[in-house]
Amino acid sequence: MPNNTKFLICAAGIFVCYFYFGILQEKITRGQYSYEAVDENGVSTKVEERYTYALALVFVQCFVNYFFAKGMLYVWPHGEDTTPKLYCASSALTYLLAMVCSNMALQWVSYPTQVVGKAGKPIPVMVLGVLIGRKSYPMKKYFFVLMIVIGVILFMYKEKASTKQSDTSFGLGELLILLSLTMDGLTGAVQERIKAEAKPTAQQMMLGMNSFACMFLAVALLLSGELIKFIEFVSRHPIVVTHISLLALAGALGQLFIFLTVTEFGPLPCSVITTTRKFFTVLGSVMLFGNVLSARQWLGAVTVFTGLFLDVFFSKGPPKKK
Template identity: 70%
Template sequence: MTSNSQFLFCAAGIFISYFYFGILQEKVTRGKYLIETVDENGEAKVINEKFTYALSLVFIACFVNYLFAKGILYAKPQGEDKTPKNYYISCSLTYLLAMVCSNMALQWVPYPTQVVGKSAKPIPVMLLGVLVGRKVYTVKKYIFVLLIVIGVVLFMFKDKSGQSQIDTGFGLGELLLILSLTMDGLTGAIQERMRAETKPSAQQMMLSMNFWSSIMLALALLTTGETLKFLDFVSRHPTVLLNMSLLALTGAIGQLFIFLMVSEFGPLPCSVVTTTRKFFTVLASVILFQNPLLPRQWLGAVLVFTALFLDAFYGKSAPKKK
């Protein structure tokens, strides 16, 4: 398989896996969990419980990812992974902190703000890759990535009733988004270090990162006491286990493709693919269901496609270590 074919294969795997992952995540986190209860007057009523067990959900996903990678390495043994443990521990910590900050930000900012904010992910990945990962990118690469980010922001930015849904103020939610982006950048920088120094395989990176992530999440679950509440919820709604199992499986497959891309092409191309995934999902929905686009969104679409085309043909020069 050629380099371009391998890149397209990994990108397709990420797109398809996380498309179904998003659907299943919606079912789990926003599904209807009806339960019969009795009010103060003794009358029976039905209420819809909310799924609020984010730590448990992420722990199950990380643990299944660990088992998935363990199974692959058992079936196809590879050489010893000589990557220092502190790299994996640091990478797992920044990865988890990025997710926590991003999810917590939704308590103070609307979802469109979070989507637009996270669309800038390639920028900190590139900058911290230079500062921490000791990479040098061409000026063309900076321009192409910036065009992609601007295009995604223009496309995802939505107006409602003549007013922007994006909060122009700066508060705790925006601070959490900045912290999340910083953690994304640090994760990419550490992965660049690992890729340059010890060259672990995709399965080895997946195994070790999810091992340490599972330990950190297990400690968090014990500290918060969420485990018993989650088990109680599952006992009342056992069907949630099927969706969570499928969610963990699609997440494991998607994460394998992500680590394949990181190990072969680096964190920056991976962050560009994961950022544009949402753009292409929304664009496909627009085309299939014939939803009208604003002129600004057409401009964003043109910018993204132009930047991707230019990067594919003129931005392939491999970055060098300092």
């Protein structure tokens, strides 16, 4: 198959899988689910509720990712994975916290806000690289990251209402996005050490991370009591099972196309595809769910993605050690 055809297939796979993933994620976390509740007098009342079980949602995603990676390693066997268990557990914990915070944020912010906020991932990666990894970056890298920071601030800043008290501080949803970004940066730092020392394949890393993530989540679900509440919610709204299953499958397939793109063409084309995908996810959310953006938010979104594109195209090569 020609390289151009392979590239188009990989790009289409990433676009379709993660576009559908974003639609399902917003449908699950921000949609209203209704059912008929009958009291002791036999009176029926329509009750509406929202899905709020972030731990259960992430558990299903990690569970499907684990078996998806297991299947890929069964079909395409690799050598023995020598990654220390402590590294796998550490990366799984930070990866898990990032996903949980990101999903929980959708209870307070719209999906476009979450996507643009998560687009600032280079910020914690750079900060942790300087503070922990003792790395240095060229000045243009700092400029591109500054563009991303300014864009995120423009997008997430809350306007002063004419009849209400001014609210210029971040809310709980924005705080969760910042925590998710911090966890993303820590995950990247641990993964860099794993790659340098153990050199596992992408499938092996995916398998190791998700196996520990499933164990952590199983304990958290039992201790928090969320598992029982999740089962009760699903029994009232069986359609949620279909939505979550499709969400997990779309996420696993999207990761497969990302691995294929990196393997065949390298990380730079993959970054271009995923960055472009994020912007069109915002557009799709605006059109499908009515998340209307102000002119200031559009300016912020464009600034964020412009900074990301410039970083992808002009920040070539790995950062240097100090």
